[in-house]
Amino acid sequence: MPFFLTRSQFNEACQAFVSKHNDGGSSSPGIGLGGWCWKEHAYVPSMGFLTRTVMLHRTICDMDSEDREADEAATNPTATESLSCHQHVAYSTSFQVPAFYFNIFDSNGSPLSISDILKTAFFRSSIREDTQATTFAVSAGEAVFPLLSQGDHPVLGSPSWYLHPCETANVVGEIMDEIQHNPDWNDETRLVRWLETWFMVVGTAVDLE
Template sequence: MSGELDEGERTFRLCCEQFIQHSQACGDGWMWEDVKGSEDGYMKKTLLKTRSDSGAPSKASRMSKDDETIKLEFEAQAVDEEEVDDDDIGNTTANGPELIRYEYHVVYSSSYQTPVLYFRASSSDGRPLTLEEMWASVGDHYRARLLQGPWDTITQQEHPLLGQPFFVLHPCRTQEFMSPIVTAAKGENRSLNYIIAWLSIVGPVVGLSLPLSYASAASQLEATPD
């Protein structure tokens, strides 16, 4: 990226910075990743989930892991029970549950002037999950609504900063559902971290939930976009 950041991206980075500060405080595993050779960057989280016999991933492991840890776990193809929810342990087989590696990126879109959620997943042997498998992992609560127009909601496209194939929640309606939230915050003269508010809405659609502590942290943050 050349030149100064526009106002939207400056606000995006400020919100990400505050978001990551809280993530580090509560051990939620988010980090900022700079793109080599440029001034661009994005927010990133990687975690493991286990896949139940039904094929749908079950609850995420309690602790996020960095890429090296995940690589070692995949190579070992073993499960550390201390890192897995009790419900997951109940779903294990004699050979242990299949581990699925999920990677989530939050990237700023200059075209839409909003954050965009990119994500991908792969099995323990490195095979990327297909779009159909990603849809199978969407909770029933969200699936019925999304299936009304899946190709307009979850699509596969090239990551704008990495040039690699990722799934993406299309941002075309982000302004539409976020505008009332921003307007309400301004009307009540209260602070709003756009990333926390936005990610708490779109994240659960693709299996990404924020700890409740973000809700209380949001009231203490002061980054409110125009």
């Protein structure tokens, strides 16, 4: 199984993945593999992508001046706000692997800033630690490439956040080398397992449940 995917392999993997996991197929525990659908490009069918929307929540706090004066807790959680997280999996022509794109919107439909996104539970706590954020990117430690960047969606053309896919091929390829030697797997099964492994890798950075 190659470390990289061609666009046709990506398309086949995504459509077979949707068929498996939205028709009663098994899901790996702890990884959100359900709810995805395949969306074709309006004019170029070969440029489709996976898409789904999930709901997140964040706590809204009220500031109580009397509590502050009394040196008691200044912030008291009183309510939660629903957030809409639009998630896409599109093909990266530069890296020849899937790339995870997303935007998170508050209850008024306004996109969250990167600082607010990092305060949600969407990112794993281990990722939020030891990171440096700018307006358009988040870098982890001494990494050469940013962990998270903002750019145009490769199919929709709209501004989106995306997890940088530079190391995807090596990480997924190493895992697949260990598990793909199953004589009962056909080419389609191997492609689906490649994509499931990719989701597992993405799930170490963001909460896909």
